[in-house]
Structure formats: structure tokens, C-alpha cells
Amino acid sequence: MSDLQAELEDLKRENARLRKLLKLTDAEAGPARGTQTAWFDKAPGPVDARSSPQTKVEFYAALFGARRDVYAVRWENARTGKSGWMPAVEGGWRKDRPASDIRHLPLTPEVLAAHLTGDVHIGLYPMLPGDQTCWLAADFDGHAAMLDALAYLKAARAAGASAALEVSRSGIGAHVWIFFTGPVPAATARQLGTALVREAIAIRGRMDLRCYDRLFPSQDVLPGRGPGNLIAAPLQGKSRKLGTTLFL
Known part of the structure; x- marks a missing residue:
């Protein structure tokens, strides 16, 4: 419990420092509100630690x-130090396996539970049938990632779009998530994200574009049969203990 309390105090101090740097008002730095509250009117309803x-x-x-x-799923090679992502398939990947023999595994409640407890780290594919999406995530990486992400967050809230800030798995990057109450065209979501990037640049006075990586979904439409780009799912069990994949 003492370790968790110390981690909480560290996060509070970091929040205060970043708020001061970006001159965020209480409203801009407050918890996400607006249309996102509609999620709590749906099943399964409000969720807390006792759920x-x-x-x-x-x-x-x-x-x-x-x-x-x-x-x-995320893979790591302890010998080479390399890591990456690959679609989860029945029987695992093999170099000599023909494409016709590959069967993707579905994203089930059991898989999500394993992710949340830390048994596996999964990636999500946001593009739904009809080139729609339920959320938009902006990815920031690099030494100024958090400041740029906070400027984007400020732009989103100034525009009335509720947004949430996540510390990425690396601990030096950030994701800003905007959740929609229902599927919307990916092109529309990406137009919103692009407009917020421009506004964030104005707020910062300058933005190190090397820190802004991309939006997820990364395409307006999927031209082929592939699932599109993936983003690392947040709130991974083991990463949370290290203070990453958490929402601030």
C-alpha cells in the first residue's frame, strides 16, 4: 500500500508540474466530461474498484x-533485445506456414482479462466494418512528447471534445484518446484529430513535430483485406505496476 501511495503522490506532482508549464485552467485539467459520460448510461454501467x-x-x-x-500480441526476444507486434493466430506463427493456413484468434473477454492482469500485452485494431471507429488516439513520442500531448489535450477540451491522456508503454511517450458514443466514419474522426493537432501547435507556440507520430486509426479507409494499424492497448497489468499505460 505504501508503494501505491508513493506512486500516486509522484503522479500528482508530475500533473502539477505539467499543468503549470502549459498554464492549464482547472476546467482544462479536470477529468474528462461531456459526451463521454454517456458510457455510464450503458451496460455494464458505472465501474469502480468494487466492481x-x-x-x-x-x-x-x-x-x-x-x-x-x-x-x-507483443513479442520480445531476450537474446537479441528485439520486440514487436504480430496478429494472434491459432498455433502461433511459423516461417514456413502458408497464408491459407493462418487463422486469426478473436478478441474475447478472456483475452482482455489476461491483458488487464498482465499475462499478455495486446494491441487493438480500431477500424471496424464500414471504415468506422469508436475512438481516436493521437500518438506522441520523444523528449517533448508529454508537453505536446498536453497541448493536444488542451485543444481537445477547448473544442468541447472530452479527451484522456495515457502514458504509453515506454514511459516517454503519450497517447491522447477521444471516445465516441458510437461508431463514426474513420475519415471524420481523423479530420477532428488533424484539426486538434493544428490547434495544439498554436497553443504551444511551436510543436516538435518529431514528437507527434500519428493518429489511430491511421487510415480513412482500408483498401485491402488486412486489419489496418494497431495501437497498444492501455492499462496492461505489468506495465501499470511500472507506472505506464496508465491514464493521468
């Missing part, structure tokens, strides 16, 4: 709505 594991997984699945027929 059952099943209810938490159901809420996570509803909030981070993504393709259910495929998901990605």
Missing part, C-alpha cells in the same frame, strides 16, 4: 471498442 472482474472487462471492451475478429 466485479467481469464487469470491469465488459466496460473495458465497450470503451475500447475495436475489431473482435483479430487482435495483436
Whole structure:
């Protein structure tokens, strides 16, 4: 408990420092509000620490709505130090395996539960049938990632779009998430994200574009049969203990 309290105090101090740097008002720095509250009117309803594991997984699945027929898993090679992502498939990947023999594994409540407890780290594919998406995420990486992400967050809230800031898995990057109450065209979501990037540049006076990486979804439409680009799912069990994949 003492470790968790110390971590909480560290996060509070970091929040205060970043708020001061960006001159955020209480309203701009406050918890996300607006249309996102509609999520709590849907099943499974409000979720807190006392909710059952099943209810938490159901809420996570509803909030981070993504393709259910495929998901990605993170791999690491301890010998080479390399890591990456690949779609989860039946029987695992083999170099000599023909494409016709590959069967993607579905994103199930059991997979989400394993992610939240830390048994696996999954990636989500945001593009739904009809080139729609349930959320938009902006990715920032680099030495000024958090400041740029906070400027984007400020731009979103100034525009009336509720947004949430996540510390990425690396601990030096950030994701800013905007959740929609239902699927919207990916092109529309990306237009919103692009406009917010421009506004964030104006707020910062300058933005190190090397820190802004991309938007997820990364395409307006999927021209082929592939699932599109993936983003690392937040709130991964082991990463949370290290202070990453958490929302500030």
C-alpha cells in the first residue's frame, strides 16, 4: 500500500508540474466530461474498484471498442533485445506456414482479462466494418512528447471534445484518446484529430513535430483485406505496476 501511495503522490506532482508549464485552467485539467459520460448510461454501467472482474472487462471492451475478429500480441526476444507486434493466430506463427493456413484468434473477454492482469500485452485494431471507429488516439513520442500531448489535450477540451491522456508503454511517450458514443466514419474522426493537432501547435507556440507520430486509426479507409494499424492497448497489468499505460 505504501508503494501505491508513493506512486500516486509522484503522479500528482508530475500533473502539477505539467499543468503549470502549459498554464492549464482547472476546467482544462479536470477529468474528462461531456459526451463521454454517456458510457455510464450503458451496460455494464458505472465501474469502480468494487466492481466485479467481469464487469470491469465488459466496460473495458465497450470503451475500447475495436475489431473482435483479430487482435495483436507483443513479442520480445531476450537474446537479441528485439520486440514487436504480430496478429494472434491459432498455433502461433511459423516461417514456413502458408497464408491459407493462418487463422486469426478473436478478441474475447478472456483475452482482455489476461491483458488487464498482465499475462499478455495486446494491441487493438480500431477500424471496424464500414471504415468506422469508436475512438481516436493521437500518438506522441520523444523528449517533448508529454508537453505536446498536453497541448493536444488542451485543444481537445477547448473544442468541447472530452479527451484522456495515457502514458504509453515506454514511459516517454503519450497517447491522447477521444471516445465516441458510437461508431463514426474513420475519415471524420481523423479530420477532428488533424484539426486538434493544428490547434495544439498554436497553443504551444511551436510543436516538435518529431514528437507527434500519428493518429489511430491511421487510415480513412482500408483498401485491402488486412486489419489496418494497431495501437497498444492501455492499462496492461505489468506495465501499470511500472507506472505506464496508465491514464493521468
